Amino acid sequence: xxxxxxxxxxxxxxxxxxxxxxxxxxxxxxxxxxxxxxxxxxxxxxxxxxxxxxxxxxxxxxxxxxxxxxxxxxxxxxxxxxxxxxxxxxxxxxxxxxxxxxxxxxxxxxxxxxxxxxxxxxxxxxxxxxxxxxxxxxxxxxxxxxxxxxxxxxxxxxxxxxxxxxxxxxxxxxxxxxxxxxxxxxxxxxxxxxxxxxxxx
Ligand SMILES: C[S@@+](CC[C@H](N)C(=O)[O-])C[C@H]1O[C@@H](n2cnc3c(N)ncnc32)[C@H](O)[C@@H]1O
Numbered sequence: 001x002x003x004x005x006x007x008x009x010x011x012x013x014x015x016x017x018x019x020x021x022x023x024x025x026x027x028x029x030x031x032x033x034x035x036x037x038x039x040x041x042x043x044x045x046x047x048x049x050x051x052x053x054x055x056x057x058x059x060x061x062x063x064x065x066x067x068x069x070x071x072x073x074x075x076x077x078x079x080x081x082x083x084x085x086x087x088x089x090x091x092x093x094x095x096x097x098x099x100x101x102x103x104x105x106x107x108x109x110x111x112x113x114x115x116x117x118x119x120x121x122x123x124x125x126x127x128x129x130x131x132x133x134x135x136x137x138x139x140x141x142x143x144x145x146x147x148x149x150x151x152x153x154x155x156x157x158x159x160x161x162x163x164x165x166x167x168x169x170x171x172x173x174x175x176x177x178x179x180x181x182x183x184x185x186x187x188x189x190x191x192x193x194x195x196x197x198x199x200x201x
Pocket of ligand 1: 006030031048052056
């Protein structure tokens with residue numbers, strides 16, 4: 001098993017967790033767009049978990065990298081925030097209204113925020129570089145990128161729960177993570193997108 005990340009600090013933490021779990025994982029520091037060059041061999045499974053696509057300006061280039069890493073019949077499992085969740089943005093003063101782009105744009109959404117969803121450890125500041133740039137990608141853009149990269153879609157799921165508490169004032173814990181406290185809202189907005197795809201044999 002190989003884990004890849006741009007950030008040396010993320011990898012340091014990942015190595016520490018893997019060590020404590022006794023898991024034999026190789027960790028490689030690279031930009032995901034360079035993953036084909038950075039990693040040797042083909043893979044049975046590419047797994048990309050939460051908070052992944054929003055950092056990538058070009059979803060089509062990402063899909064081509066994924067396809068290039070898979071052996072024939074190898075699978076992609078993608079689980080990420082739903083792009084609609086990103087489009088709503090932070091401000092829910094007037095309910096769930098759209099503040100951010102849904103579709104991929106060349107220009108990023110840019111924020112300056114010294115807080116982080118990760119707890120600071122050892123009294124260190126949570127964030128030393130507070131400006132972040134993110135890009136949204138619509139469901140159609142993500143799925144078409146995977147199809148155009150040569151993958152076959154097996155399953156596409158939109159969920160009524162998210163893995164993290166996106167809007168604390170509107171959400172409550174549930175067995176899978178967090179959901180809207182108001183049952184009426186649960187049928188209005190998908191919170192997570194999960195895709196299973198494979199490379200043809
Ligand atoms: C929100 S975290 C996701 C963490 C992990 N998926 C999880 O569920 O715990 C986003 C991670 O993506 C990494 N990242 C952002 N852009 C990247 C890129 N272009 N190539 C590789 N990793 C990147 C960041 O360094 C960070 O560790």
